[in-house]
Amino acid sequence: MAKKKTVIMPGTDKILKQMGAQIRLARLRRDISVELVAERAGISRTSVWAVEKGSPSVAIGIYAVVLHALNGMDKDLLLVAKDDVLGRKLQDLGLETRKRASK
Numbered sequence: 001m002a003k004k005k006t007v008i009m010p011g012t013d014k015i016l017k018q019m020g021a022q023i024r025l026a027r028l029r030r031d032i033s034v035e036l037v038a039e040r041a042g043i044s045r046t047s048v049w050a051v052e053k054g055s056p057s058v059a060i061g062i063y064a065v066v067l068h069a070l071n072g073m074d075k076d077l078l079l080v081a082k083d084d085v086l087g088r089k090l091q092d093l094g095l096e097t098r099k100r101a102s103k
């Protein structure tokens with residue numbers, strides 16, 4: 001059976017490429033080689049390069065171990081979807097309101 005190809009929207013692809021570039025810059029600012037990141041993360045250099053290119057075929061776990069190898073930057077993953085403004089507005093629209101105040 002052929003593997004189903006995931007379609008990445010252009011906006012998402014742009015975000016992944018930007019994220020990869022930011023990860024690369026973080027590595028360079030720390031003066032850490034690709035080889036050292038790969039060794040710390042327990043992955044190949046090719047995988048590190050794929051992360052730095054923002055490849056959509058790389059698993060989120062690989063991004064996480066690369067960020068961890070850059071001195072604990074994996075904590076930044078906690079910021080993903082932290083402030084879900086649209087979700088909160090949709091939730092508020094679905095809340096029932098009381099007709100009268102409670103006694």
